[in-house]
Amino acid sequence: MLQMAYTSYSWLLNASTQKDGLLFPAAFSFLVAVLGISLWHVLCTIRKASKAIAPLPPGPRGLPIVGYLPYLGTDNLHLVFTDLAAAYGPIYKLWLGNKLCVVINSPSLAKEVVRDNDITFSERDPPVCAKIVTFGLNDIVFDSYSSPDWRKKRKVLVREMLSHGSVKACYGLRREQVMKTIKNVYRSAGKPIDFGEMAFLTSINAMMSMLWGGKQGGEQKGADVWNDFRELITELMVILGKPNISDIFPVLARFDIQGLERDMTKIVGSFDKLFDSMIEERMSFGNKSDKDDGNTEQKDFLQLLLELKQKNDSASSITMNQLKALLMDVVVGGTDTTSTMMEWTMAELMQHPEAMEKVKREIADVVGPDGTVDESHLPNLRYLDAAVKETFRLHPPMPLLVPRCPGESSTVGGYSVPKGTRVFLNIWCIQRDPELWENPLEFKPERFLNDKFDYLGNDSRYMPFGSGRRMCAGVSLGEKMLYSSLAALIHAYDWKLAEGTENDLTGRFGIIMKKMTPLIVVPTPRSPNLQHYMK
Numbered sequence: 001m002l003q004m005a006y007t008s009y010s011w012l013l014n015a016s017t018q019k020d021g022l023l024f025p026a027a028f029s030f031l032v033a034v035l036g037i038s039l040w041h042v043l044c045t046i047r048k049a050s051k052a053i054a055p056l057p058p059g060p061r062g063l064p065i066v067g068y069l070p071y072l073g074t075d076n077l078h079l080v081f082t083d084l085a086a087a088y089g090p091i092y093k094l095w096l097g098n099k100l101c102v103v104i105n106s107p108s109l110a111k112e113v114v115r116d117n118d119i120t121f122s123e124r125d126p127p128v129c130a131k132i133v134t135f136g137l138n139d140i141v142f143d144s145y146s147s148p149d150w151r152k153k154r155k156v157l158v159r160e161m162l163s164h165g166s167v168k169a170c171y172g173l174r175r176e177q178v179m180k181t182i183k184n185v186y187r188s189a190g191k192p193i194d195f196g197e198m199a200f201l202t203s204i205n206a207m208m209s210m211l212w213g214g215k216q217g218g219e220q221k222g223a224d225v226w227n228d229f230r231e232l233i234t235e236l237m238v239i240l241g242k243p244n245i246s247d248i249f250p251v252l253a254r255f256d257i258q259g260l261e262r263d264m265t266k267i268v269g270s271f272d273k274l275f276d277s278m279i280e281e282r283m284s285f286g287n288k289s290d291k292d293d294g295n296t297e298q299k300d301f302l303q304l305l306l307e308l309k310q311k312n313d314s315a316s317s318i319t320m321n322q323l324k325a326l327l328m329d330v331v332v333g334g335t336d337t338t339s340t341m342m343e344w345t346m347a348e349l350m351q352h353p354e355a356m357e358k359v360k361r362e363i364a365d366v367v368g369p370d371g372t373v374d375e376s377h378l379p380n381l382r383y384l385d386a387a388v389k390e391t392f393r394l395h396p397p398m399p400l401l402v403p404r405c406p407g408e409s410s411t412v413g414g415y416s417v418p419k420g421t422r423v424f425l426n427i428w429c430i431q432r433d434p435e436l437w438e439n440p441l442e443f444k445p446e447r448f449l450n451d452k453f454d455y456l457g458n459d460s461r462y463m464p465f466g467s468g469r470r471m472c473a474g475v476s477l478g479e480k481m482l483y484s485s486l487a488a489l490i491h492a493y494d495w496k497l498a499e500g501t502e503n504d505l506t507g508r509f510g511i512i513m514k515k516m517t518p519l520i521v522v523p524t525p526r527s528p529n530l531q532h533y534m535k
């Protein structure tokens with residue numbers, strides 16, 4: 001090494017002497033270079049060392065073995081986390097059993113996680129029951145970011161199933177379901193109905209139509225299958241939302257103390273049977289729904305996935321378990337989220353009649369006197385957009401998103417976040433922070449009329465669909481389903497609270513945060529608007 005340095009030094013010396021006869025500048029430059037490199041080395045070592053010794057974030061003390069678990073109670077987790085932020089600041093840690101959790105409560109630190117260090121924090125920490133629901137982590141939500149299959153599956157969902165062309169092509173199927181809901185509601189005109197339940201039926205029916213064309217097995221069998229799905233999804237969500245001792249103490253996982261894995265396996269078995277019957281039927285009859293419609297261009301999601309499964313090219317082909325897990329992501333990820341937001345938005349609008357009036361007037365102006373709401377109207381429904389965005393701010397259906405997990409040890413806000421930590425992004429706290437939002441608890445759609453907030457997670461003050469590489473893969477479809485169903489229901493009916501009920505705007509934490517008490521409403525047809533939908 002020394003020899004090498006000496007040799008180059010002599011070469012440099014010679015070169016400068018020969019070229020311009022100046023010995024000193026060349027030697028000086030060389031020394032500066034050597035010193036620079038040495039300094040750089042020292043700085044790197046110091047940085048590495050300081051990274052290694054960065055402290056863990058502050059946080060409340062827990063009890064031996066169980067950590068902070070007993071203090072979380074059965075309350076709403078997002079509220080407990082928000083209260084802890086007031087005491088411990090924008091980043092803090094908690095031990096839940098032997099699991100280290102870090103909670104992020106400010107936009108700048110959230111940005112460090114989902115933007116600046118997105119790749120590092122793009123792993124998930126799948127709970128035991130999630131492994132069952134996803135046919136062995138064969139889905140998108142819980143598969144590892146570093147798995148090449150995750151990339152492939154996400155591409156299949158985003159670029160093939162939910163591409164602009166594909167979503168546009170199945171618009172007719174979505175619209176048919178909204179029209180059906182409007183007709184069904186007419187039968188209940190003047191009587192109380194559960195708005196959330198009706199919204200759920202609308203979105204699951206629309207989703208099922210897009211999955212397998214809506215005609216598979218004939219109308220009757222289709223209706224039965226969808227009813228089964230409805231119950232299964234509800235049960236599945238309940239189990240996924242329950243804290244599981246197996247996750248907190250992995251050594252106890254094999255005992256399945258609460259029986260949650262057993263129950264989940266049963267539910268997923270039923271899903272599996274339903275998927276198998278739909279797939280078998282499709283394989284034996286081909287893409288019948290297309291032929292029935294005389295529309296050979298339009299493929300439903302099942303057809304797209306089966307074609308990918310039959311491909312020989314490993315870069316784009318998928319396995320049967322991946323196919324089923326993708327169906328599961330769409331059914332579970334896309335229905336309850338959408339219908340829950342329909343209910344929250346309706347509840348907020350009913351609580352704020354002046355905002356409801358503006359939405360109604362806007363729809364009337366955009367749709368015209370003889371029209372029905374169409375997806376092409378959505379870009380012009382700006383006040384509705386602002387009202388939905390404001391509802392997302394106040395009631396994000398996933399107030400802690402889906403927890404992230406660093407694939408390698410990292411630092412956030414100067415604190416160490418070791419590999420494998422479960423990282424919660426508390427968007428509930430961020431989206432109601434008085435430092436960031438004026439009168440944050442007020443429902444004021446106007447704040448979204450001028451500000452350029454979108455659903456793409458570009459501004460870490462507002463990320464109801466997450467942000468970065470793991471953000472929601474179904475934003476545009478979710479948005480279309482939510483906006484068009486809501487607009488049509490508001491255009492066709494006037495809604496008032498059922499007698500003896502109140503419009504309680506508190507939420508109940510779960511996999512999806514729903515209203516604590518359901519919104520029970522009485523619809524009154526809005527003549528002549530309703531007639532246009534009944535044609």
Ligand code: HEM
Nearest residue numbers: 141333334337338398402465466467470471472473474478
């Ligand atoms: C109002 C409707 C919806 C809301 C509020 C919503 C919200 C979310 C959120 C918060 C995440 C986690 C993001 C993160 O970790 O940063 C997520 C992930 C995901 N969502 Fe949605 N979602 C909706 C509709 C949909 C629809 C319609 C689909 C599919 C058709 C879908 C598929 C997914 C998938 C596959 C992921 C996992 C992405 C990944 O881990 O790479 N979502 N969603």
